Amino acid sequence: DQQVKQNSPSLSVQEGRISILNCDYTNSMFDYFLWYKKYPAEGPTFLISISSIKDKNEDGRFTVFLNKSAKHLSLHIVPSQPGDSAVYFCAASVGDDKIIFGKGTRLHILP
């Protein structure tokens, strides 16, 4: 039973445009959400996070939006750059040291 779902296995976006990666979750007890980025042959690296008490967190070109009523979060990257091509994992935690990952979305930035 997947508690964190990323329904788009891949996404292609033109360089300079906005990339929007989506994530849905089923557990209303999740209180912290994270996005990780993974390049081939490397481990995932932390990108940005958001607490459940907020609905938006911004860090440079990256913004995460949280809609608790819809149990949905999204990661916006603007403008998209070639180096953003990677697999993006959505993850969530509920008050302890464990996080649960989605399957990931592969983002391709097109020249």
Add this chain to the structure above:
Amino acid sequence: DAMVIQNPRYQVTQFGKPVTLSCSQTLNHNVMYWYQQKSSQAPKLLFHYYDKDFNNEADTPDNFQSRRPNTSFCFLDIRSPGLGDTAMYLCATSREQLAGGGNEQFFGPGTRLTVL
């Protein structure tokens, strides 16, 4: 640079032949994790240590064991690998969870294990 190191990066073993994967960290984090990630799947937590306290996930097979002899090192032992254990194994570390916040985990590059 502070980091999480995994060795080896690639490991091939035969069905039933025990294998040990290692992880070391220079971050001095007290929590260490082992994940299994199969192709196109989410990383799946196998177990984690909070200092020396071992926390096994309910669905982690008995075939998988772990040791943490000190803060810096953690090992994953697969006693009798099966073909279904072919996967990427990721080690991660974190500080204990901050009050009201989450725990950012720092990952190593992974060990790609192939069981023949």
